[in-house]
Amino acid sequence: MKSASEASYQYVPVPAFEDNYIWVMTDGHSAVVVDPGDAAPVESWLREHGVKLIAILLTHHHADHVGGVATLLRTFSGPEGIPVYGPAAESIPVVSRALKGGDTIELDEPYGEFAVLDVPGHTRGHIAYVQHAGGDGAPHLFCGDTLFASGCGRLFEGTAAQMLASLDSLVALDDDTQVHCAHEYTLSNIRFALACEPANPDLQAWSIRARELRDLGRPTLPTTIGHEKRVNPFLRADQSSVREHVLASASARGANGSSGMSEAGSIDRLGVFAAMREWKNTFR
Structure with a gap:
């Protein structure tokens, strides 16, 4: 397995709806997509860049984060299928690999090792993914609707105590951690x-x-x-x-x-x- 530093990674925010970002991680050949609430912009991006979709990561069950998954699977799945990672504590029918805090994901192409954090508050089962050594050498966090630039998510299902604890777990990450939020609310x-x-x-x-x-x-x-x-x-x-x-x-x-x-x-x-x-x- 090659190291992350050997992978020519890009982290691309693909706009969707009014203010969502669907994050695409790619080495120029294969891609991992985070929270594709809408399939169309992802399809367009993948086809334009000639990149193969190999995995989908989901942070929580809200429709603007999962709504495009089924279409992407129908469009891009080969015989081997495309794994869909998501929170074990939430009911998301398209998830094929259920995760909880403490779990890890290892992908070969594009290279990626991700630690899973439980970050309830916005929803009860919300999770986040941390790539501790990204393609640029920095850690990368995909936090869905828990942490935003200059803000945090609304408490739809969890409590203030849960959200504060979740934010504390994110603040404990290295200061240079790149934070890939799911909305342009800045x-x-x-x-x-x-x-x-x-x-x-x-x-x-x-x-x-x-x-x-x-x-x-x-x-x-x-x-x-x-x-x-x-x-x-x-x-x-x-x-x-x-x-x-x-x-x-x-x-x-x-x-x-x-x-x-x-x-x-x-x-x-x-x-x-x-x-x-x-x-x-x-x-x-």
């Missing part, structure tokens, strides 16, 4: 982040740069774990500069942050995080 997330921490100079600079990228029609992704630590308020719930504005907003909205109240009556890190996530749900 500008709206930055607007909210600035409401949470308006004096953050890294966030202010990122706001300008992200707008420049979008004005040029370029994605704001991938981001990195190190960058998110500096600009993402959901990873900074323990910072007084974030806490102050989140609790002021919660007070103005009549929210009490009771899910994070300690015996002393003060709101702890989880309470700040929960109040922030609730605020984001209605932020405009």
Whole structure:
């Protein structure tokens, strides 16, 4: 088996729907696709580049992440079939290789070794994939709708405590880990982040740069774990500069942050995080 450094990898965000990215990992001959909610843009990309689809990775069951799988299997599966990896804790009929946290995947072509992390919160069984040594030598994270650039996923099925724990597991990855989020939510997330921490100079600079990228029609992704630590308020719930504005907003909205109240009556890190996530749900 060749090493990742010997593989000429590309990580390509293929746009789908209004703001989804379907990530394609390719060595120029074969490809792995992550969360193909729509088959058409993937089909077009594979045919345009003459690349063979050899595996599909799914992070969770939502239709905009799995809806294109059946069509891709019908179109591209040869006699050997195409493996579809996905979370064991969710019901996804197209999954042929069910995974849980602690599992690993090894692919020969294109080369890839992926560790699986359990990251519940957005959905109960959400998983993420970490390629610890990608084709460019850096680690790569495919996190679905758990972590976004300057934001995090909405809590559809899980709890704030689950989501915070999941984000903590991602923040523990190396700072240079490339973060391949599944949506282009960055500008709206930055607007909210600035409401949470308006004096953050890294966030202010990122706001300008992200707008420049979008004005040029370029994605704001991938981001990195190190960058998110500096600009993402959901990873900074323990910072007084974030806490102050989140609790002021919660007070103005009549929210009490009771899910994070300690015996002393003060709101702890989880309470700040929960109040922030609730605020984001209605932020405009």
